[in-house]
Amino acid sequence: MENRMGKLYVVGFGPGGYEHMTAKCIDVINNADIITGYTTYVEMLKEFFPDKNYLATPMMQEVKRCRMAVEEAMKDQTVAMVSSGDSGIYGMAGIIYQVAEEMNADIEIETVPGVTAASAAASVLGAPLMHDFAVISLSDLMTPLDLIMKRVDCAGQGDMIVCLYNPKSKKRTGYVEQAAEILMKYRKPETPVGIVRHAGRKEESKQITTLVELKNAEIDMFSVVIIGNSQTYVRNGRMITPRGYALK
């Protein structure tokens, strides 16, 4: 890396396994003075980079963690703020820019993109994302539920494949079913749905079900749910959305 003075990298390390990290992610982590992130992510990285200097903070303390990261970068440290997936998709990139501005920090910030959960989950299921799709988070912590469900409805109207991030938590258990009900206004009950838990990690598992059966599926906060469009089908255990290539 050219200039290592006062630099803050916002790094998405992909689904979790070392193999899905980009060369740049690995390089940045290897060269960082401090690696910071939410405890779960730090624990995941310690397995692959045991000798680094970590600073973990619990979830729900994003702003505090970002301020610490910016402060360290202001002391000419090279800081890697890590998260799983792509740091630019529902990641830490936005809040880092906001906090650095609020603090008038004269530091360099660089976002290192990674493999997002939709890509990781799709690769496990087959090829469900061969056509236009919507990525929607079911977390209503910072978004009104009405708006979330309106987006699901719009994706349904537009026959877009739907990737649901944060489909369930201990507190939010009914939103996936609500989303399925909305999509069944536009799609057949037998529309294929893939659920991948811990995509791209050792504990990875998948299920393929249908829109009408989605309410019975095992889903948790480590899952991504991909709901096919009107063309999606399942063959040999793979979920496939055709692009429309004529096989001639």
Place this chain on the structure above:
Amino acid sequence: MENRMGKLYVVGFGPGGYEHMTAKCIDVINNADIITGYTTYVEMLKEFFPDKNYLATPMMQEVKRCRMAVEEAMKDQTVAMVSSGDSGIYGMAGIIYQVAEEMNADIEIETVPGVTAASAAASVLGAPLMHDFAVISLSDLMTPLDLIMKRVDCAGQGDMIVCLYNPKSKKRTGYVEQAAEILMKYRKPETPVGIVRHAGRKEESKQITTLVELKNAEIDMFSVVIIGNSQTYVRNGRMITPRGYALK
């Protein structure tokens, strides 16, 4: 790699630069007997892996290339079918499964996910994808234009950020403007729009403009266009969509 007999990897090598390839992508390419893909992609990889055995085919011969790849894998070769971005997002994964099934090929197929163009472009622009978004290809080669524009309209109604893939080609020059007109039914003319050309490659360039000015922007087939939602703003040359964190 555990078993290298008759295996076909469908590999997304990310935006193009070596640094954005995943460890697995690099490993698969290093160990493949044959690397196949459309000529442009093969040329990009030759720079980083000069001594490999490549089999390039021109664009528009996807099915032929897939059949060749499957045939080679059936001869117990390890084949890497490469494309830029993520092979699971508008990539070769779907067509490979379809062709292998048509050929009754008893081979192992594995999709290796990569960094998709939306992630690469977002990292260059700032943090535009911090909220729900739709990914829509403006190529009408295999999708009716009416359906494409309906999807743009639905994304507009749902206040989703919009990533346009394949925004323009030599033949298709007016679709981006048409999409902008549709989105202006729902969003202010000054809504920020980011355009990244050759995201994640040496030739990378970016522009930040607005929905109303999008018609004057320089866009080509190597560009990705990201149109903000109602909350997206530009500060210090960065395009940011807030997640809603209160900075307190």
